[in-house]
Amino acid sequence: MSNFAVTSSPHLRKNATTQRIMMEVCLALAPAGIAGIILFGFNAALLIAICVASCVLCEFVWQKANKQQVTVSDWSAVVTGLLLAYNLPSNAPWWIAVVGSVIAIILVKQMFGGIGSNFMNPALTARAFLFISWSTIMASYPASIVPDAVTGATPLNALKNVLAGTAAMDGLKFDYVDLLIGSHGGVLGETCAIAIILGGLYLIIRGIVDWRIPLSFMATVFVCFLFKGGAEMALYQLLSGGLLLGAFFMATDYATSPITGIGRVIFGIGCGFFLFLIRVFTDSAEGCSFAILFMNVMTPMIDRFTMPRPFGEVKKHG
């Protein structure tokens, strides 16, 4: 009896794998994508397909060209592709999706060392780049194609006018049902609140994302706007724009958010606070992307200051 494998303990491993986690994130993102296709039509489906395909292809080509191990089977590029697509207006041209994918995967992810090593969220950075470079295309927000859809300005733009003092809150009455099912203007994956919340709760229940980030993020936004414009304003702000998608799916990106529980709370609060500042004090109606990107950059610092004290270590005095 001999020739048994000899390795270091432990000899048991949990079932979870990187691939499985990423697949479950894709699953959780599915309802929002399906809602986007129903709400905005065939072009939405096309953009999703192009984004996913070009993200995976970019990763494959880059790794082949650099003679690295090809890791597209971990599904992380699919997640990036989906998130990028969800951040595009449904009438965006196909090449926008391709350019975004190249930026997300090659510039942001692979050039910094691939999965786990990027310091900013790839999909969000790509969106920010596209937004600045092709602002007309990226801010066009077509109305939903479903019957009785809300037309005209997006809810966020309407709220912006209230915040800027050029419109009155009284003149503004959104239908909560519209906000929840997403039959209003916006990028293709962010409008259907129900679908996003469903996917987000799935990830929390499965233990894939930490509830601390979405909760502290959304709670901060709610509280800030409660003081700024009252309960109705706070609720509208919570349900419109990219906040839900950002809080559940973008701010929770492992590589670009802190690793400890307390760090994640600080991160979420920071995201919420910056989002509030941008939505209120800048020219922009939306602030979710930049708020999360700000906090992405601060993550290493948060991690450094929130290192847990080893069990039993006594606080140093003096």
Add this chain to the structure above:
Amino acid sequence: MFGKKMFPGGVHPREGVNGKAVNSGNPIRELPAPKRVIIPLSQHIGAPAAALVKKGDTVLMGQKIGEPCGFVSAAVHASVSGKVVSIENVLVASGASVPAVVIENDFQDSWCALSPSDHPETLTAAELQEIIREAGIVGLGGATFPTSVKLTAPEGKSFEMLIINGAECEPYLTADHRLMLEKAADIVDGIHLIMLALDIPKAIIGVENNKKDAIAVLKAAAESVEGVTVCALPVMYPQGGEKQLIYATTRRKVPTGGLPVDVGCVVCNVGTIYAVQQAIREGKPLIQRVVTMGGLVNNPGNFMFRIGTTVESLIEACGGLSPDVVKLISGGPMMGAALPDAAVPMTKGTSGILALGKEAAEMPESPCINCGRCVKACPMRLVPTKLDLLVRGGNYEDAEKCGVLNCMECGACTFACPAKRLLTQSCRTGKRIINANKKAAAQKAAAEATKE
């Protein structure tokens, strides 16, 4: 209700199809003594024992064949009667090669003269420590630290509480569970004798709540003894870690780099307590213990074996291994050592022999995705992925600053890691190198001091 009896971190290792449930109902059986036993002279932490016999000597069962060398050391005894055929270096479970006494069994089981204590209830601390030292008792939970040393309070410190570790948090293992069920009265008696000798007013037996029958039996046995309580603990690995168990049962935190005695506690495994009781009441040295044979073996079970029996003999008694076995493990699946072959002898620290299949096979590592599962799992509240990167990068100084020396190598981080990174292994490497560097620096300083 368990809210207070927890420690931070921890994981729930799955047990596979052949985990604890298979064996917890199997009573302890006597494993037939083998034709020859291989008894290593170093089965404990500390200096190896010095051989008291030579080739050709006839020995009796229970006869001392190894004399402890120094304070941190333990005696070694013959587990069968017969003839010493050789003293040679053998490979043991840890991978080390150590001198061992090989005895040919005469199957007479003739005991040497045993001298049970004539005043068990009025032993002094020194007498108790001497009995334990002479009986060669070490920590049977697997750490194998000499028990006589453990039960000696350092100058100026005292034990307020004796904590008995019956957590048995490693998957598959049921040896302690069966011992608690079958020898509850003896275990409680042992606890009582130690409390009397060392003047410890309080004892807590910590048992994971998946062993409700053992808890009930111990509670009944402990009723008659004042100061002994049984504490049901939530099922969470590593509940049986010394610092974790102390925290769970007393809410006291052992300071970093400190010992349980710093918070007035001393922790002993249930098996150790039983061995101590046998040494006091019967005068029997530690020549046998209970082992769980689990995993992919035809007839799993719990066995009382003679120290020095090979793993091979145990497997034979269990009807052989399934052909799907990938790894053979001595100890539990989380902290045990993988055995290269089955020829190694089982020793005082062998709590289990597990035959694991493809679930224990090596897995390719992938990059850290920074998910934080290792941080959540670490019972010592470290950041394993950070330590992993620091150690792999050769940055031992920063790894030490980040607390790598606190790591107890429980394996929870590696277990939890979805990227299958060998985090525990990195921490282990880091600890070894840092400690070796420290030792070298101290030696250098000492050498220079003598030069001046």
